[in-house]
Amino acid sequence: MSAKKIAIIGGGNLGSAIAQGVLKSGFVSASDIIITKRNLATLAGLQQQGVQAETDNARAIAAADVIIVALKPYNVKEVLSQFKSAFDPTRQMLVSVVTGVSMDELEQIAGKGMPVVRAMPNTAIAIQESMTCICHRNTTAEQAVWIKELFDQLGVTVSIDEKLMDAATVLGACGIAYALRFIRASIQGGIEIGFDVQTANLIAAQTVKGAAALLISGNRHPEEEIDKVTTPKGCTIAGLNEMEHQGFSSSLIKGITVSYNKIVKG
């Protein structure tokens, strides 16, 4: 597959995390990555690794085969519309990781027929452990394979219908924050029952990692694994049932639907 140059427009939390993950993967070399933002101070670490940091979006777009947009949703139209004539549908593809901006809107911004991709990764992309959902339109077969391969290097990728992209944002991208709150609460509980914070942090995080690995490696439903832990009349079921009486699953489900409605209804 041919080497491609990437421009990441909007080098904030997610844009920088993508650059870090790509660098770690070696899929694209540092000299083929340009990342833009207005204040370049936060990009010093990436620059030291050979990534080109720019304030000039036009120059970055012109130099790239793949333009990854990681701007805030309310900035996308305003920033990219200035460069409409710079997009070249014959050699470039526009990849958006922006929440709630449709492929129709991306095509309006970049010009009809532009190869466009929506990708929804999460911040674990920085360490090649993202869950990334993607969909695309107008891409050549080679572009479709390349972009899937890029995200495969950065974690696990699934192709989904565009209509599920908002749901993917909540479950996969917001999901990092939900999971971390679970871990934080576990740490707080762990301290109450005797651990120092560092040990509680390690035990809680490694336990969540192990629980996730059991599901992923065995392709199992959580309840199958829960059944193995819950000794009759034991401490696990007693604690779990108390958590459910206090609204544990219900609060998660409600939070997920509130996040979803925030994207869909504003």
Ligand SMILES: NC(=O)C1=CN([C@@H]2O[C@H](COP(=O)(O)OP(=O)(O)OC[C@H]3O[C@@H](n4cnc5c(N)ncnc54)[C@H](OP(=O)(O)O)[C@@H]3O)[C@@H](O)[C@H]2O)C=CC1
């Ligand atoms: N954070 C996450 O976990 C996830 C975020 N997303 C989506 O990714 C997008 C980015 O989110 P996030 O990284 O958190 O946001 P950030 O605010 O951290 O990043 C956006 C960056 O855009 C830069 N920027 C603003 N204006 C311009 C401009 N004119 N040209 C170039 N760069 C500009 C800003 O830097 P400066 O002010 O220096 O220009 C800022 O660092 C959002 O659309 C979000 O919905 C998707 C999945 C997960």
Ligand SMILES: O=C(O)[C@@H]1CCC=N1
């Ligand atoms: O909170 C947000 O709006 C973005 C989208 C997914 C993660 N962060």
